[in-house]
Amino acid sequence: MASVLWTPALSVHTPDDRRPDMRGYRLEQDPCPSLRLRSLGAAIAPRVTARDLGTGLLQHAALDRIRCHIPLRSRAGEERTEDGWSLEYTVGIAVALHKETDPGVEFEAQRRVTDLGFEPEAKLETVPDLGDKAYLLTRDEGDTELRVLEGGAVLSLGLTATTLHESDGHGDDGAGAEPDVPDPASYQAAMISDMRDLMSSLKH
Known part of the structure; x- marks a missing residue:
């Protein structure tokens, strides 16, 4: 009698049953070169089409992953102040497709973890109606990141603003008032829109 009851239990809890639902996501090639960033391009500046700095596409039975950094076209010539x-x-x-292990618990555990480590003071805002779970993480005035969990897919779209100074050759490096970095909240709608485009482009 015991063996009769035990057999169905084994059939229900097989390793394959614990694999996450990929929801149609696939990483067959690097999506970064073709990613248009239409909304951020309209809100800030178009992307530099010939440049993106990536770490290469990883394809493995357990995990597919890609990371890249895309500069937006410089408007320095138009917007540089008189002080340079x-x-x-x-x-x-960043896109990671977890094909063997559900990333949900890890997604929650790393809500305040950035490339610089655990940052308890970082600001978190939940984003409704985007994937299974989504939130915006703002580390400082010039650095914000949108993270999304959907099935076995974890996606991230970050925006970093950097102030630069160009010397005029007269020894006044850094002179004058450094410009204020815009509030990242003004670009959040554009980030969400471009994230939706990224998500759609990876579904087959």
């Missing part, structure tokens, strides 16, 4: 200051923006993209 300008703002530059970079968009960071």
Whole structure:
């Protein structure tokens, strides 16, 4: 009698049953070169089409992953102040498709973890109606990141603003008032829109 009851239990809890639902996501090639970033391009500046700094596409039975950093076209010539200051923006993209292990618990555990480590003071805002779970993480005035969990897919779109100074050759490096970095909240709608485009482009 015991063996009769035990057999169905084994059939229900097989390793394959614990694999996450991929929801149609696939990483067959690097999506970064073709990612248009239409909304951020309209809100800030178009991307530099010929440049993106990536770490290469990883394809494995357990995990597919890609990371890249895409500079937006510099408007330094148009917006540089008389003191030589300008703002530059970079968009960071990361996609990880977990095919063997559900990433949900890890996604929650790393809500305040950045490339610099655990940052308890970082600001978190939940984003509704995007994937299974999504939130915006703002580390400081010039650095914000949108993270999304959907099935076995974890996606990230970050925006970093950097102030730069170009010397005029007269020894006044850094002189004058450094420009204020815009509030990242003004670009959140654009980030969400471009994240939706990224998600759609990876579904087959």
